[in-house]
Amino acid sequence: xxxxxxxxxxxxxxxxxxxxxxxxxxxxxxxxxxxxxxxxxxxxxxxxxxxxxxxxxxxxxxxxxxxxxxxxxxxxxxxxxxxxxxxxxxxxxxxxxxxxxxxxxxxxxxxxxxxxxxxxxxxxxxxxxxxxxxxxxxxxxxxxxxxxxxxxxxxxxxxxxxxxxxxxxxxxxxxxxxxxxxxxxxxxxxxxxxxxxxxxxxxxxxxxxxxxxxxxxxxxxxxxxxxxxxxxxxxxxxxxxxxxxxxxxxxxxxxxxxxxxxxxxxxxxxxxxxxxxxxxxxxxxxxxxxxxxxxxxxxxxxxxxxxxxxxxxxxxxxxxxxxxxxxxxxxxxxxxxxxxxxxxxxxxxxxxxxxxxxxxxxxxxxxxxxxxxxxxxx
Numbered sequence: 001x002x003x004x005x006x007x008x009x010x011x012x013x014x015x016x017x018x019x020x021x022x023x024x025x026x027x028x029x030x031x032x033x034x035x036x037x038x039x040x041x042x043x044x045x046x047x048x049x050x051x052x053x054x055x056x057x058x059x060x061x062x063x064x065x066x067x068x069x070x071x072x073x074x075x076x077x078x079x080x081x082x083x084x085x086x087x088x089x090x091x092x093x094x095x096x097x098x099x100x101x102x103x104x105x106x107x108x109x110x111x112x113x114x115x116x117x118x119x120x121x122x123x124x125x126x127x128x129x130x131x132x133x134x135x136x137x138x139x140x141x142x143x144x145x146x147x148x149x150x151x152x153x154x155x156x157x158x159x160x161x162x163x164x165x166x167x168x169x170x171x172x173x174x175x176x177x178x179x180x181x182x183x184x185x186x187x188x189x190x191x192x193x194x195x196x197x198x199x200x201x202x203x204x205x206x207x208x209x210x211x212x213x214x215x216x217x218x219x220x221x222x223x224x225x226x227x228x229x230x231x232x233x234x235x236x237x238x239x240x241x242x243x244x245x246x247x248x249x250x251x252x253x254x255x256x257x258x259x260x261x262x263x264x265x266x267x268x269x270x271x272x273x274x275x276x277x278x279x280x281x282x283x284x285x286x287x288x289x290x291x292x293x294x295x296x297x298x299x300x301x302x303x304x305x306x307x308x309x310x311x312x313x314x315x316x317x318x319x320x321x322x323x324x325x326x327x328x329x330x331x332x333x334x335x336x337x338x339x340x341x342x343x344x345x346x347x348x349x350x351x352x353x354x355x356x357x358x359x360x361x362x363x364x365x366x367x368x369x370x371x372x373x374x375x376x377x378x
Contacts, residue, residue, distance in 0.1 A: 002195050005075070041069060045076060055078070057095065057105065059087075060105055060106065061247060062220070083104075098189065178192070180322070192324070196324075205238045210264065221267060227326075257288065269293060292326070317343075
């Protein structure tokens, strides 16, 4: 099955109807809502001159507007350029200029950071190709008419347009640009297409158990990175709810996991440790079924053993920007040492992974280090 982003969303919306897609604070969007608003946003973006192959930068945290704009751009055959909200003027200027983004979506009031001021710091040359700024707001301040000398459109106004029902994209069209660290001073760009994104999402559904009844994801890892993005897309492909968190705080995450009976959580060792430190119960999160994790804090001694002893079902993963996060996962019934190791089994059955000796060019036998080579649908 070769699906565009719109085809995937339409199929899921038809199958799930009014089932919740996004839970954001006290607000809940169904999959029908998400489809409807993405169609309206696509029509509005087309009126603003965004079309097939155009780049639009998403400088947003995990809010419903991120996902809605992403599917709207996918319907047009346009490309979403992911921009981390931690990036500042220098990094944003580089991404905007190199990608050739025609529009930029941002939330000026997020975390009380002056994002509009940061954009204004960027020189005219870097912003030469930028034609419009799309401003998300949550009522904290009036939406300005201009930002950094560019005209502004409120994101909420996009949802008032008539619906664009046609899918203007093809499965082979590009849809995502992610940044990843490289050997030079500037981050590399990684380009993904619609069919690889939707295929990988479907592969992850079965491999991670999102197809089991009652599956719910907590989405605190940023959508601007492949870890958060792959988790979100797999949850959408399963027709399950995404509980969105624009900013991770241990207390809010712990409450949300218990309130919404979250089953799937992808995070770092610090995130799990912070949540557990706030709860006194021996096993405070009984709804959790699968918790992918990455180790970032070497000071957390015996992290895995202590975390699993409190009922958090950790499991090792593998991924990178070039092939997507969640490219591989360990077996849930594997011996503990194997289950917790980074890596695992590819989620796509036809994936090929091998290791090559870069000096001799020969393939390495098991247990010998070398350069990893991969070929997979994602």
